[in-house]
Amino acid sequence: MKVRLKVESQWLDLERKSMSKMKRDYAEWERITLEKAKAAEDLRTLRRVFYELGDRWEFDQATGAWLSEGEPLDAIGLILHMPGLRPNKERYVVYAIMAYSKGLTKQFDHLGDKERIIIEHDIESGHIQCWSTTGHGAMDMFSTDLTSFGTIENALSSCVLNAQPGDHALRLEVPTSSGFLNMLSMRLWGIASGTQAFLTKEIDILTGDDIENLLDFKYHRYAKAVIELDKIWRHLTGGT
Incomplete structure (x- = not known):
C-alpha cells in the first residue's frame, strides 16, 4: 500500500x-x-x-x-492492528519510521525516529476517530473524524501524512471537504505551525494484513494477550 x-x-x-x-x-x-x-x-x-x-x-x-x-529522510510506514481498550473497539497505530542522520549532535546512537498516529474503529457503529501526534509523543486532545472514508485504508489513501522529525510529530491531514470541524482543526494547526514549503512523496506502508500474513507475525493475537495479562495483573494487585 x-x-x-x-x-x-x-x-x-x-x-x-x-x-x-x-x-x-x-x-x-x-x-x-x-x-x-x-x-x-x-x-x-x-x-x-x-x-x-x-x-x-x-x-x-x-x-x-x-x-x-540512502536518500534524505527515507521513510517507510506500518500499521499495527490491535484490540481496543473497550468492548467493540479496534485500534490501529500508524507509524512512519524515518531515517535521518542527526549529524548535528553526537548524543544520539541511532539513525532516525518513528512517529505515530492512533486510529480507533467502533465495530458496531462504524465510527472512526484519529488522534495525531502534536509534538514529542503527545497526542491531540481532540480526535479527527474519519468515518466518512469508510475504512482505515481508504482514509490513509485519501489523506496526507505530515511528518515533523524534529518535533516527533505525525499528523493526518484530511481533505477540506471532509467536514467543518476537520477543516477548522487543519486551519488552526496551519496558523500555529506557520506558512512553510513542503515536499510530498509516496512511501510504502505495511498494513495489518501484510504483517499478519506476509511477515507471518500474529501481532493482533500478541497485543490481545498483552492486554488480557495486564487486566489479570491489575485484578490480582487490586489496581483499576
Whole structure:
C-alpha cells in the first residue's frame, strides 16, 4: 500500500547537509581504521585493532552503507492492528519510521525516529476517530473524524501524512471537504505551525494484513494477550 508523506522542505535541506557531514566523518573513520589494520604486524595486533573498534563496529558499518545509498529522510510506514481498550473497539497505530542522520549532535546512537498516529474503529457503529501526534509523543486532545472514508485504508489513501522529525510529530491531514470541524482543526494547526514549503512523496506502508500474513507475525493475537495479562495483573494487585 502507498501513502503520501509530506515533509517540510527545510528539514530536507538540513538533512542533506547533515548527511554530507556524516559521510565525510565516516570516510575519515574508514581510512584510519584501514590504516591501523594494514599496520598490524601479526594476528595479535590485528585482534587488538578489532577490539578497539568496540561495539560500534557494526553500527558504523551500517551507517556507512546507509549514507552511501540512502536518500534524505527515507521513510517507510506500518500499521499495527490491535484490540481496543473497550468492548467493540479496534485500534490501529500508524507509524512512519524515518531515517535521518542527526549529524548535528553526537548524543544520539541511532539513525532516525518513528512517529505515530492512533486510529480507533467502533465495530458496531462504524465510527472512526484519529488522534495525531502534536509534538514529542503527545497526542491531540481532540480526535479527527474519519468515518466518512469508510475504512482505515481508504482514509490513509485519501489523506496526507505530515511528518515533523524534529518535533516527533505525525499528523493526518484530511481533505477540506471532509467536514467543518476537520477543516477548522487543519486551519488552526496551519496558523500555529506557520506558512512553510513542503515536499510530498509516496512511501510504502505495511498494513495489518501484510504483517499478519506476509511477515507471518500474529501481532493482533500478541497485543490481545498483552492486554488480557495486564487486566489479570491489575485484578490480582487490586489496581483499576
